[in-house]
Amino acid sequence: MSGAKSLESRIVHLGVGRDTKTGAISFPIYPSATYRHPGVGESTGFDYTRSGNPTRQILEEGLATLEGGSRGLAFASGMAALTTLFLHFSSGDHVIVSEDLYGGTYRLLEQIFAKLGISASYVDTSDHAAVTAAITPQSCALLLETPGNPLLGVSDIAALAAICRQHKLLFCVDNTFLTPVLQRPLDLGADVVIHSGTKYLGGHNDLCSGVLVAKDNALGERLYFLQNATGGVLPPQDCWLLIRSLKTLTLRMERHCQNALQIARWLQRQPQVTAVYYPGLESHPGHALSKQQCSGFGGMLSFRVSSPELACQVLKKIELISFAESLGGVESLLTLPAVQTHGDIPEAERERRGICTSLLRFSVGIENVDDLIADLKQALN
Numbered sequence: 001m002s003g004a005k006s007l008e009s010r011i012v013h014l015g016v017g018r019d020t021k022t023g024a025i026s027f028p029i030y031p032s033a034t035y036r037h038p039g040v041g042e043s044t045g046f047d048y049t050r051s052g053n054p055t056r057q058i059l060e061e062g063l064a065t066l067e068g069g070s071r072g073l074a075f076a077s078g079m080a081a082l083t084t085l086f087l088h089f090s091s092g093d094h095v096i097v098s099e100d101l102y103g104g105t106y107r108l109l110e111q112i113f114a115k116l117g118i119s120a121s122y123v124d125t126s127d128h129a130a131v132t133a134a135i136t137p138q139s140c141a142l143l144l145e146t147p148g149n150p151l152l153g154v155s156d157i158a159a160l161a162a163i164c165r166q167h168k169l170l171f172c173v174d175n176t177f178l179t180p181v182l183q184r185p186l187d188l189g190a191d192v193v194i195h196s197g198t199k200y201l202g203g204h205n206d207l208c209s210g211v212l213v214a215k216d217n218a219l220g221e222r223l224y225f226l227q228n229a230t231g232g233v234l235p236p237q238d239c240w241l242l243i244r245s246l247k248t249l250t251l252r253m254e255r256h257c258q259n260a261l262q263i264a265r266w267l268q269r270q271p272q273v274t275a276v277y278y279p280g281l282e283s284h285p286g287h288a289l290s291k292q293q294c295s296g297f298g299g300m301l302s303f304r305v306s307s308p309e310l311a312c313q314v315l316k317k318i319e320l321i322s323f324a325e326s327l328g329g330v331e332s333l334l335t336l337p338a339v340q341t342h343g344d345i346p347e348a349e350r351e352r353r354g355i356c357t358s359l360l361r362f363s364v365g366i367e368n369v370d371d372l373i374a375d376l377k378q379a380l381n
Contacts, residue, residue, distance in 0.1 A: 007066065007181065008250045014062040015243050029240045030054040051228050055236040059243050066180045067193050069213035071220025073227050074239060078176070078196025079104055080232035081210030085172065085192065087226050091117030094138040098125045098155065099353060100148025103342035125155040126286070131163060141170040147177050147286070150302045150337040150361040151354055152277040154286025157293055161189025176200065176328070181253045182296040186215045199328030202245050203252050209234050209242055252330065255366040256299025262369050263362070263376070267303050272380050275304040299364045300327060308357040310380070311336060315360075317379035320371055327363035332372055337361050
């Protein structure tokens with residue numbers, strides 16, 4: 001990617017020119033699990049595919065470049081990436097986490113890592129005083145999701161980075177919703193970026209993957225050690241599929257953003273809808289901050305309807321839009337977070353956070369926006 005200056009061109013040329021033997025534009029898949037050694041104590045740079053694979057190397061180097069980091073790592077799922085990150089911590093450590101977060105992250109912390117002695121506090125990360133108040137002598141990291149999931153809360157990455165530097169906390173930002181096309185956490189002071197690559201990076205609802213990108217080399221090497229030791233790597237065929245998908249990321253994100261904003265504005269005018277959560281709306285409390293730290297508002301929104309019964313009706317009646325979990329694909333998906341993506345959070349805590357059975361989360365795809373609105377209209381009515 002040496003001749004590509006813009007992010008758009010660097011994404012398109014991911015892997016181009018790297019297969020010097022054949023000149024293949026599409027970098028090949030190397031399915032080999034093991035590699036011959038030239039001699040004792042000698043290596044081609046590849047020994048065993050868990051430790052390194054040529055196709056995965058192209059992907060991981062490209063991910064690091066796109067996020068502006070020193071080391072990228074590709075995993076078999078987003079949860080495998082998060083698990084590897086949490087293994088960087090030790091028993092007795094304390095992490096501060098956004099309360100507006102994916103339910104699977106809550107489950108991982110509360111049902112697995114809590115048993116290993118790692119505790120977590122969940123705070124409104126848009127409230128800097130609350131973040132600071134949550135810091136204890138055992139605190140080692142802040143894990144931020146912005147925009148949040150599912151209520152799309154927006155937090156100030158640069159301001160939180162300053163708090164982390166002051167208190168010597170590792171600053172980890174989940175960039176799944178916006179991708180490096182729209183938001184650059186490492187440039188704003190983060191130490192690690194996390195992705196569920198299943199979502200916008202893959203973008204076609206056909207690939208499960210996770211990503212970590214470390215800002216500095218020492219942390220990258222530590223995370224690579226954990227990746228290699230625990231083994232949750234992304235297989236070469238899926239690495240190739242993710243490379244291919246990334247090449248259209250810029251175009252897809254543009255359409256996701258356009259559709260989501262138009263639909264959010266339409267939803268605001270519907271009498272059956274009592275609230276719409278989308279940072280692109282001027283009424284959203286994080287709108288001004290989003291304009292400052294992002295180059296777009298993304299394709300995710302949530303909206304609350306007048307009753308749980310109406311929410312169930314909408315999910316039953318949609319035709320073009322699919323009632324399904326996950327997000328970030330070219331096909332539009334609608335889900336009920338309280339039952340699905342956030343079902344592992346205790347009911348009282350869900351209700352306190354506003355994740356009730358009248359709240360729907362919409363992953364807006366790249367279909368014709370008029371068709372999507374027509375489908376919502378008939379389902380609401």
